[in-house]
Amino acid sequence: MMGSMTQRFDGHVVVVTGSATGIGEATALRFASEGAAVACLDINVEENEATAEAVKTLGVDAVALACDIRSRSDQEAAFAVVVERWGRIDTLVTSAGVYVGGPLSEISAEHWDDIVAVNLTGVLISNSLASLTMAAQGRGSIVNISSMAGKTSWPESAEYSATKSGVIGITRSAAMELGPSGVTVNAVCPGNTLTAMVRDVAHEVGERLGMTGAEWLEMRAADTAVKRLADPSEIAGVIAFLASDDARYLTGQAIEVDGGIILS
Numbered sequence: 001m002m003g004s005m006t007q008r009f010d011g012h013v014v015v016v017t018g019s020a021t022g023i024g025e026a027t028a029l030r031f032a033s034e035g036a037a038v039a040c041l042d043i044n045v046e047e048n049e050a051t052a053e054a055v056k057t058l059g060v061d062a063v064a065l066a067c068d069i070r071s072r073s074d075q076e077a078a079f080a081v082v083v084e085r086w087g088r089i090d091t092l093v094t095s096a097g098v099y100v101g102g103p104l105s106e107i108s109a110e111h112w113d114d115i116v117a118v119n120l121t122g123v124l125i126s127n128s129l130a131s132l133t134m135a136a137q138g139r140g141s142i143v144n145i146s147s148m149a150g151k152t153s154w155p156e157s158a159e160y161s162a163t164k165s166g167v168i169g170i171t172r173s174a175a176m177e178l179g180p181s182g183v184t185v186n187a188v189c190p191g192n193t194l195t196a197m198v199r200d201v202a203h204e205v206g207e208r209l210g211m212t213g214a215e216w217l218e219m220r221a222a223d224t225a226v227k228r229l230a231d232p233s234e235i236a237g238v239i240a241f242l243a244s245d246d247a248r249y250l251t252g253q254a255i256e257v258d259g260g261i262i263l264s
C-alpha cells in the first residue's frame with residue numbers, strides 16, 4: 001500500500017462467507033481495498049482461492065477456507081483458523097446463499113431442507129461463532145445478507161422469502177443480545193444485483209413468464225426508481241459503511257439497497 005495514509009479498515013479482520021463470487025467477492029475486495037485482512041469462506045474452492053489471491057494483490061493478508069456453511073464442523077474449523085491466524089474478528093459478512101423458486105404445489109422436501117440449511121442454519125452458525133470472539137473483544141460488527149425478498153414478496157418464492165425474512169429475525173435478536181458487548185448486527189436487503197445468482201433467477205422466472213432472462217432483467221430494472229440493476233460493488237459499499245465507525249449507533253436494521261424497487 002502507498003504511503004502512510006490511514007485507511008478505514010487498517011488492522012481489521014473481516015470474515016466473508018460466500019466470497020467466491022458475486023456480492024461476497026465484491027465485499028472481500030472492498031474491505032481489502034480499505035486495509036482489512038480478509039478470510040474468504042466458500043464451498044466453491046477454485047473461485048474462492050481466486051478471490052483470496054485478488055485480495056492479496058491489494059497489499060493485505062488473506063486466506064481462502066473451503067467451507068460448506070451448512071456444516072457446523074466446517075464453520076468451526078474455518079473460524080478457528082481465523083482466530084489462530086489473526087487473534088480477532090472485527091467484522092462478519094454472511095453472503096453465502098442460494099435461491100430456489102417455484103410454485104407452492106411443487107415445493108420439495110429436498111429443496112426446502114437445502115435452502116434452509118444454507119440461508120438460515122448457515123447464517124445462524126456464522127453469527128454464533130463470530131459472536132464468541134466479538135463479545136470477548138467487546139467490539140465487532142455483523143452484516144447479514146438478506147434480500148428485498150425478506151421484506152416484501154412475490155409469487156413462487158415462498159422458500160427463499162421465508163429464509164430471507166428469517167435472516168432479519170436472526171439479525172434483530174442478535175443485535176439486542178450482542179449490543180451490550182459492543183457488537184452491532186444489521187442486515188442488508190439487496191435488490192436485483194448483477195451476479196451469477198440473478199442471471200439464474202432471471203432465466204428461471206423469465207421462462208415461467210414466457211420471456212427471456214434478459215427481458216426479465218430489463219423489466220426489473222424498469223421497476224426501480226433509478227432504472228438500472230445494482231453492481232455488486234454498490235452492495236459492498238453499504239456493507240462496508242455498516243462495519244465502519246460511522247455506523248456504531250446503527251444496529252438491528254434491515255436496510256434495502258434496491259434502487260427503490262420496493263417502492264413500485
Ligand SMILES: NC(=O)c1ccc[n+]([C@@H]2O[C@H](COP(=O)([O-])OP(=O)(O)OC[C@H]3O[C@@H](n4cnc5c(N)ncnc54)[C@H](O)[C@@H]3O)[C@@H](O)[C@H]2O)c1
Pocket residue numbers: 017018019020021022023024041042043044067068069070094095096097098099118145146147148189190191192193194195196197198
Ligand atoms: N444477486 C441478487 O440479486 C441478490 C438479491 C438479494 C439478495 N441476494 C443475496 O446475496 C447473497 C449473495 O448472492 P450473489 O448474488 O452474490 O450470488 P452468488 O451465487 O454469486 O454468490 C453466492 C456464494 O455463496 C456460495 N455458497 C452457496 N452455498 C454455499 C454453502 N453451502 N457453503 C458455502 N458457500 C456457499 C457460492 O459458492 C457463491 O460463491 C445471497 O445470500 C443472496 O441470497 C442476492
